Amino acid sequence: MLVTHSGRFHADEVFAVSMVKMVEDRQIVRSRDDEVIKQADIVLDVGAEYNPETLRFDHHQNSFTEEREGGTPYATAGLIWRHYAKRIFVSKGLKGDYEIEFATKWVDDKLINDIDAVDNGLFQEDPRPSVSLLIAMMNESSDELEKQEIAFNKALKFTNDILENFIKAAIKEAEVVVELEEYAKTVQDGILILDKNLPFKDFIRSHPEIKRVVYPRSQEQYGVFCNNKENHLPERFRGLRDTELNEVSGLNDTIFCHKSGFMAVTLTLESALFLAKSK
Numbered sequence: 001m002l003v004t005h006s007g008r009f010h011a012d013e014v015f016a017v018s019m020v021k022m023v024e025d026r027q028i029v030r031s032r033d034d035e036v037i038k039q040a041d042i043v044l045d046v047g048a049e050y051n052p053e054t055l056r057f058d059h060h061q062n063s064f065t066e067e068r069e070g071g072t073p074y075a076t077a078g079l080i081w082r083h084y085a086k087r088i089f090v091s092k093g094l095k096g097d098y099e100i101e102f103a104t105k106w107v108d109d110k111l112i113n114d115i116d117a118v119d120n121g122l123f124q125e126d127p128r129p130s131v132s133l134l135i136a137m138m139n140e141s142s143d144e145l146e147k148q149e150i151a152f153n154k155a156l157k158f159t160n161d162i163l164e165n166f167i168k169a170a171i172k173e174a175e176v177v178v179e180l181e182e183y184a185k186t187v188q189d190g191i192l193i194l195d196k197n198l199p200f201k202d203f204i205r206s207h208p209e210i211k212r213v214v215y216p217r218s219q220e221q222y223g224v225f226c227n228n229k230e231n232h233l234p235e236r237f238r239g240l241r242d243t244e245l246n247e248v249s250g251l252n253d254t255i256f257c258h259k260s261g262f263m264a265v266t267l268t269l270e271s272a273l274f275l276a277k278s279k
Contacts, residue, residue, distance in 0.1 A: 002026035003040035003047075006145075009152050011135040011159070012119040013045035015112070016057070016080035018160045020044075023087045030152065045076040052083055059120075068113065075119035081112045094171050103174035106202065107166050135159065173199050184210065190231070191276050201225065212276045217265060221255065222272035224264045232261030234278055249275065 002020060004013045009030075020026060020042065029036060037047045042055040049056040050064050057079045058064070067073040074082070085104040094100055111131065117123060118132035138155040140147040180203045183194060190211030194200065197216050204210045204227045211231040217223040226232045236248050241256035245264075251274060253267035266272045 001029055001040050002042045002044065003029045003031055003037050004044040005032050005046040006030040007032075007148075008139050009135070009148075009155060010045075010119055011115045011132040012075040012077040014135055014152070014155050014159045015077040015115060015163060016044045017156060018163050019077075019080045019084050019088065021156075021160070022163075023084060023091055030149070044080065050079070052079075057083070068108075070113070072113050072117045072122070073120045075116035077112050077119070078108065078116040081108060088167065089171065089174075092167060092171060094174060099174040099177065102177050103167075103170035106170045106173055111162075111166050131162065173202055177203065189277070191273070193273070214269070214272045214276050216269075220267065222266050222269050224266075224272050224276045226262045229262075233257055233264055233275060234261070237261065237264065237275065237278070249278075251275075 002017065004017060007030075017028060026042065029040070031037070032046060037043055042057070043049070044057050045059075047056055047058045048061040049058055050061070050066075057076055059066075059073070059075050059079060065073075066079075068078070072078075081104070085107070086100055089100045089103055094103060114130060115132055118130060123130070135155050135158070138151055138158065140151045142148070176198050180198060180200055183192060183198075184203075184207055186193070187210055190209065192200075192204070192210045192213045194213065194215040197218075200213055200215070204213060208227070210227050212227065213223075213225045215223050215225070224233065232238075237245060237257040238261045239257065239259035240248060240254075242254065245254040245257055246252050249271075251266070251271045253271050254275075255265040255267065257264040257275070264272070264275050266275065
């Protein structure tokens with residue numbers, strides 16, 4: 001039996017329940033009753049106890065002070081992700097400790113960290129929409145128990161779909177990270193040249209020595225992608241396409257350059273390299 005708190009639900013425990021259900025078939029009970037909590041096999045976001053050995057995962061008590069290296073305190077979503085991520089990725093077919101560690105951090109950085117931050121009150125004055133806000137808005141305005149349980153189950157399905165997609169994306173990234181690290185050794189003058197289209201955009205953020213990437217977008221097109229704003233393509237190319245971009249660049253097969261300069265497309269590798277080397 002898995003127990004989490006009753007009443008209004010939040011993104012951190014709903015996501016945590018979704019994580020557990022990916023690898024364990026658990027009956028879900030929502031309660032704040034101490035006797036019910038004592039009987040549970042796993043307790044999430046209630047109970048005032050953190051002990052992963054006995055599967056107690058609450059973070060509200062004063063004795064709990066764990067936080068990430070970046071300073072974000074852990075909430076239940078982060079604690080469960082830290083505890084269950086490896087099992088989840090193994091169940092999805094991801095192999096290799098390095099790859100699993102990469103994928104675990106990738107999902108935490110992009111999703112779980114923010115959920116924990118919101119749950120711990122770090123963004124109280126931030127009006128932006130977030131996953132946490134979307135989950136919160138799925139609560140019933142009525143206090144009727146049956147309606148709230150229906151709303152919780154809807155939120156659970158919603159979070160499961162989100163989490164599944166994040167996990168698929170993380171696996172895709174993790175499966176090529178070692179290959180990308182080999183490519184990164186070939187960087188010259190800040191330019192990384194790929195001979196196939198790999199998911200490189202997140203990877204290059206942690207490699208500031210890579211300023212621009214040239215890669216095949218398809219069998220007919222090549223792309224230039226710039227790592228960070230300071231490496232965007234020159235102003236003279238920005239917002240131009242076809243004939244105009246050809247005239248300014250001196251090339252004859254350009255397609256377009258984004259108006260912000262973060263990317264461009266050509267028909268040949270040579271032209272993409274020319275744009276990537278331009279200052």
